[in-house]
Amino acid sequence: MSLKKIEQVKKDKGFKIFDLIIYGAVLVLVAVLFIVVFTTRDTSELSGVKITVGTEVVFEYEFGGEFNKKSDSVTVEEDGKSITVTVTTDEGKNVVYIDKDKKTAKMLDADCRGKQCMYFPELDNNSKYIYCSPHGVKVEPLSRDWNSPDIII
Amino acid sequence: MKFLRRILLPSVVCFALVLGGGCKKNTVYTVYTNMPDGAYTLEDKNFAVEKIGGYAAESVSFDEVDTSAFTPRGYSLPAMFVEADVVVMTDFDEDGAQKHYNDFKTEVNALLKDISNSLSSTVENSDIYNFNNASAGDTIEISQITYEVLEKAIYVYEMTTGFYNPALYYNINAYGFGSTHKMPENSSDLPDDETVKKYTDLATHFNEVEIDKQGDKYFVTKPQYTVEVDGETLSLKLDLGGIGKGYAADRVDELYDKYGYNYGYFNFAASSMAVRSNPDTGAYNLGFTNPRWFNKQYFKTTVRGEKLSTSGDNEQFYNLDGVRYCHIISPETGKPVQTGIMSVTVIGGGAAEDDALTTAIMCMGRERAVKFIEEKLTDRRVVFTCE
Secondary structure, three states, rough: OOOHHHEEEEEEOOHHHHHHHHHHHHHHHHHHHHHHHHHHOOOOOOOOEEEEEEEEEEEEEOOOOOOOOOOOOEEEEEEOOOEEEEEEOOEEEEEEEEHHHHEEEEEEEEOOOOOOOHOOOOOOOOOOEEOOOOOHHHHHHEOOOOOOOOOOO | HHHHHHHHHHHHHHHHHHHHHHOOOOEEEEEEOOOOOOOOEEEOOOEEEEOOOOOOOOOOOOOOOOOOEEEEEEEEEOOEEEEEEEEEOOOOOOOOOHHHHHHHHHHHHHHHHHHHHHHHHOOOHHHHHHHHOOOOOOOEEHHHHHHHHHHHHHHHHHHOOOOOOOHHHHHHHOOOOOOOOOOOOOHOOOOOOHHHHHHHHHHHHHHEEEEEEEEOOEEEEEOOOOOOOOOOOEEEOOHHHHHHHHHHHHHHHHHHOOOOEEEEEEOHHHHEEOOOOOOOOOEEEEEEEEEOOOOOOOOOEEEEEEEEEEEEEOOEEEEEEEEEEEEOEOOOOOOEOOOOOOEEEEEOOHHHHHHHHHHHHHHHHHHHHHHHHHHOOOOOOOOEOOO
16 A cells, blocks of 8 residues: 555544444344334233143143142242243153243253254243143143134144 | 444444345245235245135125124133133123033033044044954944044045045054154164055055944944064054044034134144134134244234144154154155145135145145145135245
């Protein structure tokens, strides 16, 4: 680079108008994405969690209340912030973690093949269920909105 | 400033280009449908629609009723190893409405129990259990339920030239989707080709199953054909899992009629449904879940006053050495389907037929499926999605 060119670059302004347009566009894009994601979410909270094995309900918990262990196949550990439910079937074991503060549930561990159930999103009011197909274990919201005009297949 | 202009700015531009490139990436999945434009919406840019011709059903009009006093009642009940949702919307403040609803519930529960006890291959002394344990050539008495389901199964078997075949019992079990075998944990647990071939050969004799009605009694006769596997003589056995939930949806739909409930729906584990009207929106919104990304919807349509069924390779499956094995068995190969079709939904007509048809379409592969839908399913809306 010639000396003249170097001097020219030194004299240039820190930002040109094109730079500012790009930065502005990126900021607008981020703001729009933020607004779209957080305003279209169903923000109503999950009321509780139900765990079934096949067709048998083995565990129920309503946030703020006491859990209801309905089968010997279930062991429960509870502390102030969470409940960890271990479901043991002939097929294997699933560990469900319920976060009392966030009002969510997730499949913490499973010894099924593929462990697909561990990749389900956390159960909140936007999700339908978490399902471990090999073990037949299903984690779903405790109460259902029978009035909803939406059916998911 | 130099840092901003020479490092940050180019980085932002590159990031934007990558983001833009991501938005323009090639479509991964194809949705085939015979639905007219405007009857559906595509919700995910990774899916593209290919149209199928032939759909010629007429639109149906509904009486407008004042539903302002309507409230929902719903419950879930276990049946056929899954859960069924029953939803009714009516004016429950009317005299006798609650008792009427309780009577309806009692009848629905009894019906589903009867269907389950007739069609289950594992419940001792069910019709199908008795059929499966009978000798080749035997005739056994069955219930009206089993007779009606077999009648429909034979009809769809013939209509689909065998792509729906409920006699693939041994294949389903050999791959771990029935009650007799565990799911394979590695490739060496899979059945060998010779055995699969014999099981499949046996299933091709489903067309020799004979059903008979004499007065109020019903009978089924088992084919004479047998095969030898590991020194054991095997006769034909049935698995009606691919049609039973649809039949249940048809029968529960009749109960909605009987009790005068025109609002609500019956949803049998998202596999088969009878959908009535919604008091607020008229039609129900039907969202299709991405078969490869749980809880993400890619396609939407509306349903009202219709029955429908869905099958997919994401309901029961496992992966071994990078190969996906699902519970739907191809009658051509005798192995879990790998046609590239991930899910099929058929809307309209009877749910039992739809249930069997979705299984058949999964097995056809896309080209034969398109031809079949164009020629045979002109009165139903069909959606199938391919990898």
